[in-house]
Amino acid sequence: MEAIIVEKLTKVFKTKIKREGFKGSIRSILKPEFKEINAVNELSFTVNEGEIIAFIGPNGAGKSTTIKMMTGILNPTSGSISVLGLNPITQRSQLSYRIGTVFGQKSQLWFHLPPIDTFKLLGSIYEIDSKKLNQRISYLSEVFELRDLMNIPVRKLSLGQRIRCEIAASLLHKPDIIFLDEPTIGLDVVAKQKIRELIRLMNKEEKTTVFLTSHDIGDIEQVCKRVIIINNGSIVLDESVKNLKHNYFSKKIVGIRYYDKPQYDFKNFHVVKDSGQSLKIEIDTAITSIDYAVSQLMKAGKVADITIEDIPLEEVISMIYRQSDKGDDAYESVQKILGSI
Numbered sequence: 260m261e262a263i264i265v266e267k268l269t270k271v272f273k274t275k276i277k278r279e280g281f282k283g284s285i286r287s288i289l290k291p292e293f294k295e296i297n298a299v300n301e302l303s304f305t306v307n308e309g310e311i312i313a314f315i316g317p318n319g320a321g322k323s324t325t326i327k328m329m330t331g332i333l334n335p336t337s338g339s340i341s342v343l344g345l346n347p348i349t350q351r352s353q354l355s356y357r358i359g360t361v362f363g364q365k366s367q368l369w370f371h372l373p374p375i376d377t378f379k380l381l382g383s384i385y386e387i388d389s390k391k392l393n394q395r396i397s398y399l400s401e402v403f404e405l406r407d408l409m410n411i412p413v414r415k416l417s418l419g420q421r422i423r424c425e426i427a428a429s430l431l432h433k434p435d436i437i438f439l440d441e442p443t444i445g446l447d448v449v450a451k452q453k454i455r456e457l458i459r460l461m462n463k464e465e466k467t468t469v470f471l472t473s474h475d476i477g478d479i480e481q482v483c484k485r486v487i488i489i490n491n492g493s494i495v496l497d498e499s500v501k502n503l504k505h506n507y508f509s510k511k512i513v514g515i516r517y518y519d520k521p522q523y524d525f526k527n528f529h530v531v532k533d534s535g536q537s538l539k540i541e542i543d544t545a546i547t548s549i550d551y552a553v554s555q556l557m558k559a560g561k562v563a564d565i566t567i568e569d570i571p572l573e574e575v576i577s578m579i580y581r582q583s584d585k586g587d588d589a590y591e592s593v594q595k596i597l598g599s600i
């Protein structure tokens with residue numbers, strides 16, 4: 260069943276044009292001029308219950324604006340949104356009992372108080388009875404490893420510890436959907452891994468639908484099953500992460516080092532780089548199997564080392580961003596680019 264249905268969602272911001280200099284400022288007051296920014300443009304998509312979606316795009320693509328409209332913070336200019344069957348604008352308070360939000364750059368925890376105080380306060384706001392609240396806090400403290408942090412003022416926590424508390428706080432009322440806007444921003448590698456593990460765990464254990472935005476490809480690869488890419492307020496790609504990899508990763512890069520200069524005349528794949536004893540080969544696995552390619556490479560000389568790599572997802576996604584900026588079809592363009600690497 261669908262947890263989120265978004266149809267032709269549009270948000271246009273009207274902002275005052277600021278003129279330069281003193282005279283300009285006076286003119287702006289007396290005769291204001293406005294410009295319109297099409298932050299979100301006729302966006303349509305659905306999210307099924309229990310899915311983990313990455314909603315990504317370059318800076319200014321319209322991700323936060325979309326999340327704000329889905330959570331009832333911003334009014335759409337046009338289009339419709341249904342989140343868990345509710346209208347986020349007219350049924351915002353009902354919806355708030357069923358969704359959780361984490362904005363990585365903003366805190367919902369009281370900065371000078373220990374997390375336990377915010378948890379208790381949120382418990383009262385969500386009208387959770389005290390026995391259930393204590394059980395829930397105890398469960399989340401266990402899973403998120405918060406026991407030793409619960410009584411330390413939030414300002415004294417590390418960023419990683421604080422984000423663990425933020426996510427736990429947003430899950431206090433057992434929401435059906437959690438919106439995570441850049442939850443791993445600024446975290447070190449270990450803290451990022453921990454957050455990713457916890458998101459996966461909550462999705463598995465509590466069937467929480469996860470709607471996540473991030474600029475970190477690791478979040479997408481390791482946590483999400485499906486990715487929606489937006490640019491300039493419109494969807495440029497909506498694909499399962501598995502398909503994205505499959506469609507865009509038929510090409511492999513093989514690095515091979517020989518003991519001596521190899522003798523070769525490869526027919527079905529081409530050498531991208533020849534540095535004497537080392538070769539870099541590109542193989543299109545849709546045409547040539549890895550087995551065959553490796554067997555040909557072995558015939559060219561005595562092999563000292565071999566590596567096989569995908570083209571990094573990060574590179575593919577940045578190509579999609581660049582191509583969609585030019586208004587090209589994402590899939591075709593990327594195939595074209597990969598063909599010329």
Ligand SMILES: Nc1ncnc2c1ncn2[C@@H]1O[C@H](COP(=O)(O)OP(=O)(O)OP(=O)(O)O)[C@@H](O)[C@H]1O
Nearest residue numbers: 272274296298316317318319320321322323324325
């Ligand atoms: N309150 C606002 N008033 C005017 N323009 C706005 C407002 N909020 C966002 N915008 C504009 O709308 C566009 C989309 O912004 P949004 O914050 O949704 O992008 P984003 O994809 O979340 O970007 P980022 O990855 O940098 O957070 C941008 O051009 C931004 O400047």
